Amino acid sequence: DAKTTQPPSMDCAEGRAANLPCNHSTISGNEYVYWYRQIHxxxxxxxxxxxxxxxxxxxxxxxxxEDRKSSTLILPHATxxxxxxxxxxxxxxxxxxxxxxxxxxLTVLP
Amino acid sequence: xxxVSQHPSRVICKSGxxxxxxxxxxxxxxxxxxxxxxxxKQSLMLMATSNEGSKATYEQGVEKDKFLINHASLxxxxxxxxxAHPEDSSFxxxxxxxxxxxxxxxxxxxxxxxxx
Numbered sequence: 001d002a003k004t005t006q007p008p009s010m011d012c013a014e015g016r017a018a019n020l021p022c023n024h025s026t027i028s029g030n031e032y033v034y035w036y037r038q039i040h041x042x043x044x045x046x047x048x049x050x051x052x053x054x055x056x057x058x059x060x061x062x063x064x065x066e067d068r069k070s071s072t073l074i075l076p077h078a079t080x081x082x083x084x085x086x087x088x089x090x091x092x093x094x095x096x097x098x099x100x101x102x103x104x105x106l107t108v109l110p
Numbered sequence: 111x112x113x114v115s116q117h118p119s120r121v122i123c124k125s126g127x128x129x130x131x132x133x134x135x136x137x138x139x140x141x142x143x144x145x146x147x148x149x150x151k152q153s154l155m156l157m158a159t160s161n162e163g164s165k166a167t168y169e170q171g172v173e174k175d176k177f178l179i180n181h182a183s184l185x186x187x188x189x190x191x192x193x194a195h196p197e198d199s200s201f202x203x204x205x206x207x208x209x210x211x212x213x214x215x216x217x218x219x220x221x222x223x224x225x226x
Binding site: 049087103 | 112114116144146153154155156159201203205214215216217218222
């Protein structure tokens with residue numbers, strides 16, 4: 001599976017959009033970009049995933065660059081409850097396991 | 111849908127005892143479940159892949175005789191930490207992947223194990 005690079009931490013003001021970047025320059029053609037988040041002392045929560053098109057669901061939007069070497073997770077209106085570690089993971093659709101990196105600690109400030 | 115539960119959520123035990131942790135997929139069937147371990151201020155580390163009806167696949171460095179995994183049905187996997195020691199104290203998290211359809215994994219809430 002391709003390796004990902006994320007900033008270790010980010011702050012965001014409550015009510016503003018949170019844009020979390022992820023670099024995955026070695027991504028292969030059959031690999032998806034998955035985003036999970038982990039609130040302190042809880043299990044990871046699935047957010048969104050995509051292959052090459054931008055995706056949106058009730059939680060977030062995923063923007064993938066045309067060359068697929070990077071992506072951005074967008075939380076449109078961050079709340080205090082969005083404070084968590086966000087993990088960007090690249091894996092094939094048939095991958096039997098996910099490899100977690102160190103993620104980005106997002107802190108939403110009041 | 112796609113809810114995964116774990117029981118217990120927290121357990122404290124004495125050194126040398128065994129502890130069993132259950133992982134259930136509540137509203138879907140999961141041929142494959144995964145067990146992770148997370149130490150404080152660290153990321154999740156995959157311990158083993160649990161396959162329904164067959165033996166689990168362990169990651170390098172994980173003792174299969176210490177961490178017993180049983181996946182007896184499409185909705186239940188158990189992890190037994192045998193002869194637990196203080197260094198086994200950790201946050202144990204399971205995940206499940208649907209038998210068909212979507213490829214993402216769904217995680218349980220985790221079990222905090224403290225070995226005294």
